[in-house]
Amino acid sequence: MTRPLAKPSRRADAQHNAERILRAAVSCLSRDPDASVSEIAQAAGVGRVTLYGHFPSREALVEAALTRVLAEGEELLAGLDLTGDPRDALRVLIRSSWLLIAQSSAVLAAAQAFLPPERVHELHAEPARRVDQLIRRGQEEGVFRADLPASWLTSVLHHVMKGAAADVATGQVDRAEAPRLISETVLAAYRVDG
Amino acid sequence: MTRPLAKPSRRADAQHNAERILRAAVSCLSRDPDASVSEIAQAAGVGRVTLYGHFPSREALVEAALTRVLAEGEELLAGLDLTGDPRDALRVLIRSSWLLIAQSSAVLAAAQAFLPPERVHELHAEPARRVDQLIRRGQEEGVFRADLPASWLTSVLHHVMKGAAADVATGQVDRAEAPRLISETVLAAYRVDG
DNA sequence: GTTAACTCATACATGCCTGTTCGACTTAGG
């Protein structure tokens, strides 16, 4: 908050490598929450020792990866206009960020193995709030069903997105079709009236 | 098929311990697919060496646990009357076996780490077929939407059940309410008409 | 061009998990 750049004096290639490591960590951890440091280093095209030069431990790396992917998500969500019809807003949200949210959830699962719950909550509270508020607004405006708790509707959205990501990974679902499948499914599940 | 009892001459307590181990394996593996042999043995109230006396390796144990939970699922599904209105049949299916199916999926995930894909398919083909056929019949009869592929609808059902199981584990959802949440959500998602 | 920063391979200590062996103990079953 106070200082945007932690270490202004660092060689360009070092900064660049740190970026590649974080990107590789997000990618590997979203496929396997137990991915080893060696795997991540290899995926980043970097030696294992170099990785430890940037992050003191595996836990620190996972937390940094989580912070990064959540920050990306927050930035993306903040740039969206979610003020119109909640159904349209949800479609926009899904189309633009389903993959990022699914990845975030996976990395978050990896971090939950060692991170204290309050730290986890503090990290993903901001982006989660945006989704949650959209769903609650939809309920208040009467376009999303209110006979099920908002927390469950949120949970369903997350699980369907994660499921779609898993199906894309196994080849059961085409990546380009995923947003449509998710939107059609979730919006139908959210619709009012029995 | 030919012989219901593999080893008719075994001491009663040994057979009993094998049962407890399998039960513990299903329980532990559905919480953590990477659960260690020590954890499972401890959960079964048995020494680790005793466990190895019943199952030659961790992989064999996981496969046995998977076979068992899938057999339970198959038996349960076979005892259900799924011939009426597909919507009612799906409600019955969810109410009676959502937890078992969620556990099966989790154990299956643990087994997929080392089991060849054809073996996996061969193991859970039977119970999966029952669910899949119910969904396809619903589509053919026009009560389930057909604008999304049946494989996706099946996938959604599984992911929502697994998600509910996860939410129950974290305390976000009351176990007794889970079947209702799942049914209401999935049936709404399956409904025809835009 | 010189230097400090950075990278990397190798190697090592440590710890956890798997799978096995051994010997002593307990108990089911005739």
Place this chain on the structure above:
DNA sequence: CCTAAGTCGAACAGGCATGTATGAGTTAAC
């Protein structure tokens, strides 16, 4: 009651992952 089947703890070997140290080679930056 006797015996074989079963259980158990301790201890060992092998493998894989984490984290650290070293030293030589590369490269960014001034």
